[in-house]
Amino acid sequence: MAADAIDLNSVVTLVVHHKVRRQALASYEAWLRRTVAAARLQPGHLGVNVIRPDSGGAMFTTVVRFAQAAQLQAWIDSAERAALVREVSPLLEEGDHPLIHNDAEFWFTPARGGVRPPPKWKQAMLTYAVICPLTMVIPRLWAPVFERYPALAGVVPSNLLVTLCIVVPVVFLIMPWVTRLCAGWLSAD
Known part of the structure; x- marks a missing residue:
């Protein structure tokens, strides 16, 4: 395999659910743009999808893909991400909830904890x-x-x-x- 080829079997996904305080939506969007830009610079980064809430909602889901688990873990453990999480915490109602998935099942992960995935x-x-x-x-x-x-x-x-x-x-x-x-x-x- 070429040095820059991606092994699709090793791709991992970080799914982050944020319930944003309604009065902080604009600040959160600005924070999100900076965070997405920072994640894109990380080694092994493959892409980011942001699922915004429907009108009137406040639950954001961010899906970040990395080529390998070690690269994702390096981003999660980085001082840069820790600073970003500290910065966003006051804007959130329920804190930062990162979930790591190494398969397609993340499509069916419920947005709220305690809710069973579909059959x-x-x-x-x-x-x-x-x-x-x-x-x-x-x-x-x-x-x-x-x-x-x-x-x-x-x-x-x-x-x-x-x-x-x-x-x-x-x-x-x-x-x-x-x-x-x-x-x-x-x-x-």
């Missing part, structure tokens, strides 16, 4: 509903490229490209959005 069958159905259409559409979108460049049409290169075009949007865009959209169904008994 596995609901997680499977929602994941299937997202991935299935993509497995039908993405290969068709690549078909003209594979016709024009036969070297890419081989089993290995074509599957690598198609899978990449499915996994990246699912992890970074679609599943976070779909789980928010379906939150009521996921949490219903």
